[in-house]
Amino acid sequence: MTGPSVPPPEGDPGDGSPTVVEPADADVQPRQGRRVPRWVGWVVGVVVLMVIGGAIGASAAIRTDQVLFEPGSVRGTAGLVEVSGTKSYPMKGDVLFATVSVRQATLFDRVFRRPLDDTLRFTPIDEVYPDGDKAAVDAANESAMDDSKTVASVVALQHLGRKVTFTGDGVAIVEVAPEMPADGLLKAGDLLVGADGQRLELTDDLHRILEGKKPGDSVKLSVVRGGAPSSTSPHGEDGKKTGGKDDGKDDGADTDPPAEQSADEESVIVPLVAADDGRPVMGVQVADYNLDVELPIDISFDSGEVTGPSAGLAWTLAIVDELTPDDLTMGQRVAATGTIGPDGAVGPIGGLPQKTAAVRRAGAELFLVPEGLPKEDLVQAKQIAGDEVDLVEVATLDEAIDEIEEFVGA
Template sequence: MSRRAATLTVASVIVLLLAVVGSVMPVPYVALTPGPTKNTLGTDDDGRPLITIDGRKTYPDEGHLNFTTVTYRGGPGGRIDLFTALTGWLDGDTAVVPEETIFPKDESQKQVEQENTRQMQNSQQSAEAAALRELGIDVATRVVIEDVQKDRPADGVLKPGDEITAVDGTKATSVTQIVDAMSAHDIGDTVNVTYKRAGKEHEAALKTVADPTGERAVVGIVLADQFKIPFKIDISVGDIGGPSAGLMFSLAIVDRLTPGSLTQGKFIAGTGTITPDGEVGAIGGIQQKMIAAREAGATIFLTPADNCPDARTARPDGLRLVRADTLHGTIQAINAINTGKGDVPGCE
């Protein structure tokens, strides 16, 4: 065998070995791809409505208000291999991001999934409150403890399910109010918390400690707003998690509770978190969500303002971007599209 042939043979063997190693070598990255998109005005795979409203007159709409999702591969429990990551980097429909972007180092995959489930539940409640407030329907609010962090000042004092009614003697009716009150304290200060348990009111004096960043004073509780809705609204989306469908849930509830068709038969998709007051927030995976929407047939995509720069550069052909700042403004924009009158904010 000539020297040249021998060199080529050795090189081929090395390349083959590298290929084999690369095909099984796990890497700390996650591949994000377009996920399922579901019509909040429609039904699930079993024919059940995604949103059911009982105790209030509802109205039909033949159009679409689809929320969009992202599917991921990888994570601490099943990392992708090097070749999958490289293929994803070359694929325009896939985003390959560092593992800690999705799975913080101090949280397990199961904890992340549980957090996503909690965020979806909170998103649904916020969406219901935002929709009803948009329609002028009164919604009462209370703040409850969802979780008490181990070895923090509240551990052994407060419990999940306790209702926080005041901080330092000032009445509190929202998570935002309580967070603001806590922010006024320095680390090491004592905060006085008034809470209800089993219908009885109690008080606790808790000495604050630093949060993981070392910048904020905390007592170690996870809070959530709970809303008293005057009739029954049920949102069922299976095992999909995260907060990013809030805007689309709110729009669907408003549409179902008002005469006429909000969509006018159009295929509208979108994304965005929602606060109980109707403020729309940014989400992750905007590129993959737009692709999923367009492939499903959407022609209009409702885009949170902070996601507009990325959405603008990755917009699929045939998809019109409509900037969503608030629930009220988004409804006005859809009506302007339907009538041809009024401003329609875009992502330009």
């Protein structure tokens, strides 16, 4: 009996040889391509890193139109202030002052550093260097540092009851108020060398003469036209010893006897009117011209390359400590920033957040700062200080000394 005919499988040669059946698609094994050498990945990684490094390096060389303010160094005044000509008492502790590093910002600073560091501040370059005159700004800062040393010496010695002598070559007119008696009679740059027949050396001499008058009177001035640079600026607001507005107090200093007027002097009679508080005034702002301070001892400073007036308070505290038998800092390190005025007032400074970061880094636990700084600066500074640095606002040298004594437990 013959069975039904069954067709051979596809591909069967029909000759009885073995049949080869291809596996289903799911079981197909792909062909393996050529393996990429491992070193290729390393080469690609190195090239990428080189490109990124090159971009970063290039960005560090590209200057922007902004100035970068960042935390600078912290320096101790111990060893930087030297007193001679009297008995001194070397500081056992130290009074530190902080600096702010200032330079033109690069693209690297703005792109890579700015998002990671909240102590950096960027300011348009034309706001820092008007007219692009960096040399003039640097020179002004150097002069401000020199002035701060002089004022610090005077204030410290007066605080300790030491006598300081001032001499000058007259009274410079800094500014004349519009529609006041002196308007049209005097101008900025004029030098007053006499008043009512008495020679003028200091602004105090002029103030003393005006105090003997009343509104409605007049004063006869001896004036050298253009005898003082118009760039002369007042050194203070109270007119005491270092210049200021035409409103001082009598400090008992002697005046020179009347002298004959020289050929280059001109006589000008200026009427006086009442100021808001009733004092007789001409309506001028004045400053001591060629002011010279004679100290009873020698005080020298080593400020290095630091410029600006903000170390004034620290210099003053250092001198007081050097000349005080009882150690002011009691072996501890405290920091201070602020200008110092002729009357011992602590004046404002810039860069408080940056200076606070530097002080914290230096490990000082007390940081004396001027009273009345911008609220946003103070808030940021306190955030930076955290629990490690105690920021204390002071308005005067006396307050600063009291705060230090309280801190050290004196």
